């Protein structure tokens with residue numbers, strides 16, 4: 478049995494990841510901004526063990542409280558899932574600093590600061606996996622349609638940070654992965670997404686489970702395909 482920690486576990490891909498990991502019989506520390514409103518998450522009953530913990534990843538105090546609540550335990554697999562897209566009307570000509578800062582804060586700084594804070598727990602665990610929900614939209618090679626300035630730049634920067642993390646933690650046998658979940662039908666992905674959360678989560682968990690040290694620092698889609706940076 479392994480112990481996972483997932484951010485943004487109350488809906489979308491994070492909720493489905495939590496559901497599937499519990500069904501596999503593992504323990505999950507599922508974090509979300511408002512546990513009291515996380516109806517579906519709170520009612521998950523599976524073979525594994527679920528602990529729901531409040532954490533807005535953009536708030537340093539929440540990360541500190543999360544660290545405190547984990548005292549004495551370990552994490553085998555950390556999944557940085559929570560993320561935002563930013564305002565849909567933030568197109569060229571209508572870009573502004575504050576929403577861009579917010580996307581950078583939540584999609585880049587927050588997962589990195591959370592990972593730094595939780596690193597001792599991952600180093601103490603057996604699994605030694607740190608996965609990040611990045612996006613193909615962060616790929617510079619794949620950018621043929623332009624736009625999405627805030628989201629694309631935040632995920633591209635996150636990819637670079639993941640690469641450094643993988644290099645820095647190679648000696649400690651940590652496997653750090655940048656994952657693309659596919660275009661998924663969630664609130665962020667919208668109704669035209671190509672796959673459902675069950676397909677995406679199953680694929681992502683498979684990629685994580687099969688990852689070997691030489692995969693650390695790679696950008697991999699839910700179906701195992703490598704994505705060009």
Ligand code: NDP
Nearest residue numbers: 485489490510533534559560610612660661663664665666
């Ligand atoms: P959703 O919009 O459905 O869910 C986003 C999750 O992130 C929610 O649980 C939300 O919580 C949480 N979240 C947002 N801000 C914070 C915060 N400050 N602190 C804690 N949690 C927060 O998105 P998806 O499930 O579709 O996406 C999950 C990940 O996958 C994201 O990182 C996204 O960028 C990535 N991704 C998604 C794709 C898709 O097609 N859906 C494609 C490529 C990548 P709350 O309910 O409180 O807002």
